[in-house]
Amino acid sequence: MDDLYREMILDHYRNPQKKQLVSPADIDYAEDNPLCGDFIHLTIQLDENKVVKDVGWEGNGCAISQASASMLYETLIGKTLDEIRSIGKDDILEMLGVPLGPVRLKCALLSLKVLKAGAYGLHAWPGEEDE
Amino acid sequence: MHTETLLDVATIRADFPILHQDVRPGVPLAYLDNAATSQKPLAVIDAMSDYYLRYNANVHRGIHKLSEEATVAYEGARKRIARFINAASWREIIYTRNTTESINLVAWSWARTNLKPGDVILSTEMEHHSNTVPWQMLAGQTGIEVHYVPVTDAGVLDMTAFDEMLDERVKLVTIMHTSNVLGAIQPVRQIADAAHSVGALILVDGAQSVPHMPVDVQALDCDFFVFSAHKMLGPTGIGILYGRQEILDAMPPFMGGGDMIKRVELSGSQWNDLPHKFEAGTPSIAEAIGFGAAVDYLTKIGMEHIHSHEVAVTAYALDRLAEVAGLRVLGPLKASERGGLVSMVMEDIHPHDIAEVLNHEGIAVRAGHHCAMPLHHRYNLTASTRASFYLYNTFEEIDRLIEGLYKVKEVLVL
Numbered sequence: 184m185d186d187l188y189r190e191m192i193l194d195h196y197r198n199p200q201k202k203q204l205v206s207p208a209d210i211d212y213a214e215d216n217p218l219c220g221d222f223i224h225l226t227i228q229l230d231e232n233k234v235v236k237d238v239g240w241e242g243n244g245c246a247i248s249q250a251s252a253s254m255l256y257e258t259l260i261g262k263t264l265d266e267i268r269s270i271g272k273d274d275i276l277e278m279l280g281v282p283l284g285p286v287r288l289k290c291a292l293l294s295l296k297v298l299k300a301g302a303y304g305l306h307a308w309p310g311e312e313d314e
Numbered sequence: 315m316h317t318e319t320l321l322d323v324a325t326i327r328a329d330f331p332i333l334h335q336d337v338r339p340g341v342p343l344a345y346l347d348n349a350a351t352s353q354k355p356l357a358v359i360d361a362m363s364d365y366y367l368r369y370n371a372n373v374h375r376g377i378h379k380l381s382e383e384a385t386v387a388y389e390g391a392r393k394r395i396a397r398f399i400n401a402a403s404w405r406e407i408i409y410t411r412n413t414t415e416s417i418n419l420v421a422w423s424w425a426r427t428n429l430k431p432g433d434v435i436l437s438t439e440m441e442h443h444s445n446t447v448p449w450q451m452l453a454g455q456t457g458i459e460v461h462y463v464p465v466t467d468a469g470v471l472d473m474t475a476f477d478e479m480l481d482e483r484v485k486l487v488t489i490m491h492t493s494n495v496l497g498a499i500q501p502v503r504q505i506a507d508a509a510h511s512v513g514a515l516i517l518v519d520g521a522q523s524v525p526h527m528p529v530d531v532q533a534l535d536c537d538f539f540v541f542s543a544h545k546m547l548g549p550t551g552i553g554i555l556y557g558r559q560e561i562l563d564a565m566p567p568f569m570g571g572g573d574m575i576k577r578v579e580l581s582g583s584q585w586n587d588l589p590h591k592f593e594a595g596t597p598s599i600a601e602a603i604g605f606g607a608a609v610d611y612l613t614k615i616g617m618e619h620i621h622s623h624e625v626a627v628t629a630y631a632l633d634r635l636a637e638v639a640g641l642r643v644l645g646p647l648k649a650s651e652r653g654g655l656v657s658m659v660m661e662d663i664h665p666h667d668i669a670e671v672l673n674h675e676g677i678a679v680r681a682g683h684h685c686a687m688p689l690h691h692r693y694n695l696t697a698s699t700r701a702s703f704y705l706y707n708t709f710e711e712i713d714r715l716i717e718g719l720y721k722v723k724e725v726l727v728l
Contacts (some may be wrong), residue, residue, distance in 0.1 A: 187670060188725050196726075219666055219682060220696025245664035246726060290666060 185283050188246065196248035200257040205239035212301025214295050221248040221299045225256065235259045235267070245290050247279070252294035254278050259298075267302055272296065272310035315404075319709075319722035321615065321623045327706050329355040329611075341676040344711040349494050349655045349702035350680050351544045354608070358547055361607035362600045373575060373599055374590075388599050391606025392589070397555055398609045399520075399539065400530040401556055405588040408555040408562070409597055413521040414444040414556035416540035417488075419568045419592065420517055421448040424538075425486065427566055431457030434483040438463040438471055439692050440493045443685040447520045449488065459483075465692060469496045469645035473504075480508055488518045491523035495686045495698065496645030499523070506535045515561070521545055525612075525704070527621040528651055531556055543601065548608035549641070552601035555592070562588050569594040596646060620705045624654030627703045627712060634716045640727075641719065644698060655702035657684070660719070663726045665699040671725055675718040677711075678703075 188203055208226035215222040221244030228237040238259045240252055247307040255275065259267065275295050276283065292309045330353050339342050344674050345353060365387065371380035373388045389404075396404040410416045425435070435449050449460045461484075463476045480487070487509040491530040492499050502518055509516040517538040523529055523694075525546035531539045535638055538561075542553040545589045557565075567574050567585055571594035577584045585591045612620065629649035635641055646652050660668060665681035672679055680700045690696060701715055 187674070188667075193725070219664070236616075242442075243664075245666040247666075287666070287670070 185289075187283075187296045189281060191254075192246060192250040192281065195253040198247040199253040201239050202241065202253065203239045205237045208233060208239075210301045212297055214293070214297050214300060216244075216248070216289055218244065219290065221290060221293050222244060223248070223293055224253050225252075225294075225297050225301055227259065227301070229264075233264050235262050244293070247283070247287055247290040247295050251275060251279060252297075255294045255298065263311055264302060267298065270298070275309070295298060316472060319626050320619045321705060323623075323706060323708055324524075326615070329357065330706055333706060336380070337673070337676040344677045344707075344714050346701040346703065346707065346711065346715060347680050348525075348677045348707075349545070349608065349684075349700060350706040351550070352525065352547050352704055354547055354549065354604075354708070355611055357611050358549065358607045362549060362604040365600045365603050367506075370600075384599055386605070386667045387603045388597070391609070392600045394606050394609050394613075395554060398613065399524065399556060400532050402532060403559055406556055406559050406562065408557065408589045408592045409602055410540075410553045410555050410592075411539045411551060411598070412542045412544075412553035413442075413519060414448075414553075416538075416553050417444055417517070417519070419555055420446045420538050420540075420557075421452050422671040423448075423565045423568045423592075424515075424561070425452055425458065426456065429456070429485050430456050432483065433485045434481075435457050435460045436463060436479060436484045436487045436509075437461070438489055439465045439495060440471065440498070440686065440689050441488070441490055442494055442519065442521070443687070444521075445488055445490060445517075462688075463489075465689065466497070466553075470498045470651075471500055473501070476505070477508065478514055480514070482512050484509070484512055487514055489516070490517070490519040490521070490583055491529075492520075492526070492653035493645065493689075494522045495657045495684050495689055495700065497655050497657070498645050499651060499653060502534045502536065506537075510535070522653055522655070526617075526618040526624055535563055543605040543608060546608055547611055548605040549598075549601045552598045552605050559588065562592070567591050567594070571595045573597075585725065615705065623705055624703055625649050627707055627709065628652065628654050628656065629713045630709055631701065631703070631715070635710060638716065638719050638723075640723070644693065654704065655717045657700040659695060659698050660722065661727060663722060665697040667726050668699045668719070668722050671722045672699075672715070672718040674713065675721060677715055677718050679715075701717045 204226045205228050209229040210227035213224035223242040225240045230236045238256050295309045332353050335343050335512045369383040371384045373385040374422050393404045396407045453460045464472045466472050506516045515537040520537045520541040524541045534550050537558050539556040544550040572595040574586050575583045576586050642659050644657040669681035682697050
C-alpha cells in the first residue's frame with residue numbers, strides 16, 4: 184500500500200494536527216458526507232486584518248478525509264481570506280500526492296468543502312463548479 | 315483446512331469469464347460483492363446477444379417472424395421465472411425495472427387504492443431504503459402511518475415486538491426475506507400467518523433470498539414478493555413483482571401507455587389482462603430473455619446445492635473472521651441462520667479504508683451503509699464493510715479476505 188496510504192497521509196491520520204476546536208471562533212462550520220459518514224467540524228479565529236490567527240477542527244471518517252483535513256488546516260494560519268478563496272481541488276490533490284478515484288475524491292475534498300462553505304458559503308464540491 | 319462443497323466450483327467459474335482477471339499484475343480478482351450485484355455467466359450474455367443478433371423486434375403486436383420469436387422468448391422467460399418461485403400462474407409475474415420499482419408499484423397502485431388515513435403499514439428497522447422510502451412518501455401524502463419493528467442487539471428481528479405491534483390497524487406487513495446487512499433470514503411463513511390473522515397482507519422483499527436459496531411463494535403464503543434479476547446472474551434493468559392473482563386483478567394500473575390496454579377511446583380506456591395491465595410501454599426485452607437464461611442456469615445447478623455451498627462458505631468465513639482480533643460481525647453468528655453475506659466493523663477503521671486496502675489485494679467488497687442507514691444508526695454505526703458470496707466463490711477467496719484484513723490492521727491500526 185505504498186501509493187494511497189503513503190507515510191505522510193498515515194502520519195496525519197495517526198497524529199492529526201490542530202485537531203481541537205478553537206473558541207471563540209469567527210468561522211464555525213460543520214458538514215458530513217452522507218454517503219460515507221465522514222464528518223468535519225472546522226473553527227477559525229481571524230485577526231483584525233482578516234488573517235487566520237488560529238484554527239482547530241474535529242471530525243471522524245476515513246484516513247483520506249481525516250489526513251486531508253489535518254494537512255490542509257494546519258497550513259491556514261497566517262493566510263488571508265483571499266488566499267483561502269484561491270485554494271482549489273488541484274492544491275488538495277497535490278498536497279496529498281496520491282492518485283484518487285472518483286469515489287475517494289470526495290473523501291479528500293470534504294475538508295476543502297467545509298472550509299469554503301464556512302468562509303464563503305460556497306456549498307458545491309470543489310471542482311464541480313468548473314465541470 | 316477446507317470444508318467440502320457439493321458444487322463443482324471450478325466448472326462453474328469457467329462460465330464466468332469476468333472472474334478470470336487480475337486487478338493488478340499478479341493479483342487475481344476475488345469478487346465478494348455479490349449482494350450488490352452478481353456476475354453473469356456466458357449463457358446469460360449469449361442469450362441477450364442472440365436476441366440482438368438474430369431476432370430483435372418489439373414484442374406482442376408484430377405479425378412477423380422476428381416479433382413472434384421475440385414474444386415467445388420474452389413470455390417464455392416469464393413462465394420459467396414463475397416456476398422458479400412456484401407461482402400459481404405466469405399471470406402473477408409482473409416485469410418491472412427492479413425490486414425498488416416493484417415496491418413502488420404496490421405503494422402507488424395497491425396501497426393508495428386500499429388504505430385510508432390511520433391505517434398502518436408495518437415495516438422493520440432493517441429494511442433496505444427501497445422498502446422504507448416508498449412507504450414514507452406514501453405516508454407523507456395520505457395520512458397512512460408507517461411503524462417499524464425493531465431489531466435486537468443480536469441482529470435479528472424482534473419477534474416479540476412484532477407480535478405486540480401487529481393489530482387490526484395494520485393493513486400491510488412489508489419485510490425483507492434475507493437482510494442485506496445482517497444476513498438474518500426472517501421467518502416469513504410465521505410472519506405471513508400472523509399478518510393474515512389480523513387481515514393484513516404481506517409483501518416480502520426477496521432481493522437477497524431468491525438468488526441464494528429455494529423460494530416457494532405459495533409455501534411462504536406471501537401476497538407480494540419482489541426481486542431483481544441482476545443479483546441472480548441476470549442483467550440489470552429487470553425485476554419482478556409477484557402478486558396473488560385476485561389481488562393484482564383488483565388493483566388499478568401503475569403507469570399508463572401502450573400494451574397495458576385492451577381498448578382505448580378518447581372517452582376512456584379498458585385495461586389489459588394480467589400481467590400486461592402493469593407493463594406499460596416497450597419492456598426490457600433482452601433483459602427478460604437474459605433473466606430467463608439466468609433462471610435456467612440456476613435451476614440446472616440446483617438452488618439446494620447453491621444454498622448448501624453458500625452455507626459452507628459462510629460458516630468457514632465466520633470461523634476465520636472470529637480469529638481476527640478487534641473485528642466484529644453484525645447479525646446472527648450461525649451460518650445456518652443467515653444468507654451468504656457477512657458485514658463487519660473493525661475497531662475504529664473506516665470501512666472505506668478497509669475496502670481500499672482489500673481492493674489493493676484484489677478483493678472486491680462493499681463499504682458503506684448498504685442502503686440501510688436506519689439499521690446502521692440503530693447500532694450506532696455510520697457504515698460497515700460487507701463481503702457477500704455466491705455459487706462461484708471459493709474457500710481460498712475467504713482465506714485471501716482474512717489475509718487482506720490482517721493487512722488492513724497492519725496499515726491502519728493506530
